[in-house]
Amino acid sequence: MKVNFDTYEEYLFERYGEWADGQSLFMKLVEEMGEIAEVLNCKAGRKSAGDKDLDAELGAELADAIHYIIAIAAVNNIDLNKTIIEKDKLGSVKYGHKINLEGFIKKKENSV
Numbered sequence: 550m551k552v553n554f555d556t557y558e559e560y561l562f563e564r565y566g567e568w569a570d571g572q573s574l575f576m577k578l579v580e581e582m583g584e585i586a587e588v589l590n591c592k593a594g595r596k597s598a599g600d601k602d603l604d605a606e607l608g609a610e611l612a613d614a615i616h617y618i619i620a621i622a623a624v625n626n627i628d629l630n631k632t633i634i635e636k637d638k639l640g641s642v643k644y645g646h647k648i649n650l651e652g653f654i655k656k657k658e659n660s661v
Protein backbone atom coordinates (compact mmCIF):
# COMPACT_ATOMS: atom_id res chain seq x y z
CA MET A 550 0.00 0.00 0.00
CA LYS A 551 1.29 3.45 -0.91
CA VAL A 552 0.29 6.66 0.86
CA ASN A 553 -0.53 9.67 -1.27
CA PHE A 554 -0.76 13.27 -0.13
CA ASP A 555 -4.36 13.79 -1.27
CA THR A 556 -5.70 10.83 0.69
CA TYR A 557 -3.56 11.61 3.73
CA GLU A 558 -4.81 15.21 3.71
CA GLU A 559 -8.44 14.07 3.52
CA TYR A 560 -7.86 11.61 6.36
CA LEU A 561 -6.19 14.22 8.57
CA PHE A 562 -8.84 16.83 7.73
CA GLU A 563 -11.43 14.39 9.08
CA ARG A 564 -9.35 14.01 12.23
CA TYR A 565 -8.42 17.65 12.85
CA GLY A 566 -10.51 19.84 10.54
CA GLU A 567 -13.35 20.47 13.00
CA TRP A 568 -11.29 21.63 15.94
CA ALA A 569 -7.58 22.01 15.29
CA ASP A 570 -5.85 25.09 14.00
CA GLY A 571 -2.54 25.41 12.25
CA GLN A 572 -0.85 26.86 15.31
CA SER A 573 -1.63 23.97 17.68
CA LEU A 574 -0.57 21.48 15.01
CA PHE A 575 2.62 23.48 14.43
CA MET A 576 3.48 23.20 18.13
CA LYS A 577 3.13 19.42 17.83
CA LEU A 578 5.36 19.52 14.73
CA VAL A 579 8.03 21.38 16.71
CA GLU A 580 7.87 18.67 19.40
CA GLU A 581 8.41 16.06 16.71
CA MET A 582 11.35 17.99 15.25
CA GLY A 583 12.97 17.81 18.70
CA GLU A 584 12.43 14.06 18.72
CA ILE A 585 14.09 13.80 15.29
CA ALA A 586 17.03 15.85 16.60
CA GLU A 587 17.35 13.52 19.59
CA VAL A 588 17.54 10.42 17.37
CA LEU A 589 20.07 12.10 15.07
CA ASN A 590 22.15 13.01 18.13
CA CYS A 591 22.09 9.34 19.16
CA LYS A 592 23.07 8.24 15.66
CA ALA A 593 25.99 10.68 15.71
CA GLY A 594 27.09 9.42 19.13
CA ARG A 595 26.41 12.71 20.90
CA LYS A 596 23.80 11.02 23.07
CA SER A 597 23.50 7.53 24.51
CA ALA A 598 21.07 5.33 22.59
CA GLY A 599 21.04 2.18 24.70
CA ASP A 600 19.83 -0.72 22.60
CA LYS A 601 17.37 1.29 20.51
CA ASP A 602 17.01 0.60 16.80
CA LEU A 603 17.88 4.13 15.73
CA ASP A 604 16.86 3.71 12.09
CA ALA A 605 13.42 2.51 13.20
CA GLU A 606 13.21 5.37 15.72
CA LEU A 607 14.19 7.91 13.05
CA GLY A 608 11.60 6.54 10.65
CA ALA A 609 8.90 6.78 13.32
CA GLU A 610 9.79 10.37 14.21
CA LEU A 611 9.94 11.41 10.55
CA ALA A 612 6.49 9.86 10.08
CA ASP A 613 5.23 11.87 13.08
CA ALA A 614 6.62 15.10 11.61
CA ILE A 615 5.11 14.39 8.19
CA HIS A 616 1.77 13.69 9.91
CA TYR A 617 1.69 17.18 11.40
CA ILE A 618 2.98 18.90 8.25
CA ILE A 619 0.18 17.31 6.23
CA ALA A 620 -2.35 18.06 8.98
CA ILE A 621 -1.37 21.76 8.88
CA ALA A 622 -1.89 21.73 5.12
CA ALA A 623 -5.24 19.96 5.50
CA VAL A 624 -6.75 22.36 8.04
CA ASN A 625 -5.62 25.29 5.89
CA ASN A 626 -7.14 23.79 2.71
CA ILE A 627 -3.78 23.68 0.97
CA ASP A 628 -3.46 21.32 -1.98
CA LEU A 629 -0.09 19.98 -0.91
CA ASN A 630 0.32 17.73 -3.95
CA LYS A 631 -0.12 20.66 -6.32
CA THR A 632 2.01 22.95 -4.18
CA ILE A 633 4.90 20.47 -4.02
CA ILE A 634 4.94 20.09 -7.81
CA GLU A 635 4.82 23.87 -8.36
CA LYS A 636 7.45 24.61 -5.70
CA ASP A 637 9.80 21.95 -7.04
CA LYS A 638 9.36 23.38 -10.55
CA LEU A 639 10.44 26.82 -9.33
CA GLY A 640 13.37 25.35 -7.38
CA SER A 641 14.49 23.29 -10.38
CA VAL A 642 14.63 26.40 -12.55
CA LYS A 643 16.35 28.45 -9.83
CA TYR A 644 19.04 25.83 -9.20
CA GLY A 645 19.37 24.60 -12.79
CA HIS A 646 18.36 20.98 -12.20
CA LYS A 647 18.23 18.73 -15.24
CA ILE A 648 14.80 17.37 -14.34
CA ASN A 649 12.03 18.50 -12.00
CA LEU A 650 9.67 16.36 -9.93
CA GLU A 651 6.86 16.55 -12.49
CA GLY A 652 9.23 15.40 -15.23
CA PHE A 653 10.59 12.66 -12.98
CA ILE A 654 7.07 11.37 -12.24
CA LYS A 655 6.11 11.43 -15.92
CA LYS A 656 9.32 9.63 -16.84
CA LYS A 657 8.61 6.97 -14.20
CA GLU A 658 5.02 6.55 -15.37
CA ASN A 659 6.13 6.12 -18.98
CA SER A 660 8.72 3.50 -18.07
CA VAL A 661 6.13 1.18 -16.50
Ligand SMILES: [Mg+2]
Nearest residue numbers: 581584610613
Ligand atom coordinates in the same frame (compact mmCIF):
# COMPACT_ATOMS: atom_id res chain seq x y z
MG1 LIG B 1 7.28 11.38 17.87
